[in-house]
Amino acid sequence: MSTRQSPQAWLGEHPLQASERLFAIFSNVSSAKPLAAWRRSMALVPSPIWAGTPYADWEPVMPYVGAVSVDSEFLQWVATTDSLDWGWLAVSAVGQEVLVEHLRGLTQVLLPGGQSAFFRFWDGRFMQPMLQSDDVDAGQLLPVISRCLINGRALEIVGNAQRPPPTFPWWEVPAALVKALAGGTTDCLLDNLLRWLDEEHPQLSERADERILRRKVAHFLEVHGTVHGVKGQLHGYLMQELG
Numbered sequence: 001m002s003t004r005q006s007p008q009a010w011l012g013e014h015p016l017q018a019s020e021r022l023f024a025i026f027s028n029v030s031s032a033k034p035l036a037a038w039r040r041s042m043a044l045v046p047s048p049i050w051a052g053t054p055y056a057d058w059e060p061v062m063p064y065v066g067a068v069s070v071d072s073e074f075l076q077w078v079a080t081t082d083s084l085d086w087g088w089l090a091v092s093a094v095g096q097e098v099l100v101e102h103l104r105g106l107t108q109v110l111l112p113g114g115q116s117a118f119f120r121f122w123d124g125r126f127m128q129p130m131l132q133s134d135d136v137d138a139g140q141l142l143p144v145i146s147r148c149l150i151n152g153r154a155l156e157i158v159g160n161a162q163r164p165p166p167t168f169p170w171w172e173v174p175a176a177l178v179k180a181l182a183g184g185t186t187d188c189l190l191d192n193l194l195r196w197l198d199e200e201h202p203q204l205s206e207r208a209d210e211r212i213l214r215r216k217v218a219h220f221l222e223v224h225g226t227v228h229g230v231k232g233q234l235h236g237y238l239m240q241e242l243g
Contacts, residue, residue, distance in 0.1 A: 004152025006079040007089060011070055014147060014154070019093045022068045024078070025103065026087025027122040029061040029191065034077075034086040038066060041073035047100045053107060061192045063087075063122045065100050085123045088150040090142075101165035102144050108169040111178060116169040124150040131155055135174040193217050193234060201235065207242040216241055 016022060024046075026034040038046060046066030050056055068074055068089070078089065092099055109119040120126050128150040131138045142148075143159035194217060197205040205213060220237050 005149065005154055006152070007075045007149060008070075008079065010089075010149045010154050014091075016070065016091065017093075020091050020146070021093075021096075022070060023090045023092060023096065023099060024066050024068050024074065024087060025063070025090055025122050026066075027061065027063040027085075027120075028059065030083055030086045032081055032083030032086040034081075034083075035064065037077045037081075038064075038074055041077065042066065042068070047096055049100055049103050050107060051100075051104075053104065055107065058192055060195055063103070065096060065103060067096055084125050084151050087122045088124045088127060088148055090145045090148045092145050094144045098165070099144055102142070105166045105168050105170060106141075110169045110172045112173070112175045117173075119171075128153055128155070130177060131157070133174075133177060135176045141171060190214070190218055190221060193221075193231070196231060197234075197238075204235070204238055204242065213238075 011022070024034075024038070026038070026046075028035045035046070044066060046064035048056070048059075049063040049065060050058060078086075090099075103121060106119050106121045108116040111117055130136050131141070131148075131150075132155065138155075138157045139159035142157055143163045145157050145159060147154065147156050149155075194205075194214060197213070197217075208216070216238065217234065220234055
């Protein structure tokens with residue numbers, strides 16, 4: 001069984017070229033708290049990927065991109081964390097804002113039936129097997145990334161950096177992958193909505209056991225999908241369900 005490769009070993013084997021930069025792609029939703037680790041060790045502010053979208057205020061689950069220096073303390077944190085969902089490292093020849101725009105295009109994806117779903121592109125548990133799948137054209141999915149390190153596994157990507165960033169949802173998840181992905185694509189939305197209910201409508205969230213409330217919110221998302229104005233519609237649905 002192969003061992004996990006550290007960022008330092010990976011960069012030692014594949015040094016950055018003059019035109020390349022190292023980036024970290026991560027999310028505040030991870031219990032490993034990569035954003036806090038970033039703020040402790042990096043002076044630069046990471047870019048929120050959902051900025052400019054209807055989800056720009058979803059700070060508790062916001063995904064980020066930030067440029068990382070090869071000798072940073074953040075890379076030491078990456079090397080020592082046991083988390084598998086904190087995020088991953090990517091090498092690209094484009095600037096940070098261009099990379100953000102391409103990743104923003106993966107905010108939601110299309111399932112085989114045409115329904116859109118949130119996509120955990122920052123989560124290495126999803127990205128590693130997906131990028132290695134014969135059903136996925138990794139170069140089409142991530143055209144501006146040349147190589148990456150995901151949970152200690154190095155992957156090469158052959159993309160087309162000249163392709164303009166598309167607007168989500170554009171990527172159709174291959175049917176063969178849906179089963180593997182379906183369990184996690186709406187997790188961040190579900191957690192965010194439960195947190196929103198607890199903070200903004202505590203009188204409503206207190207009417208049901210947490211497990212029951214979670215099932216009702218999950219059922220709502222299954223039926224209605226990730227529509228615009230989801231909070232208002234969910235509130236009305238729960239008022240009817242819980243009285």
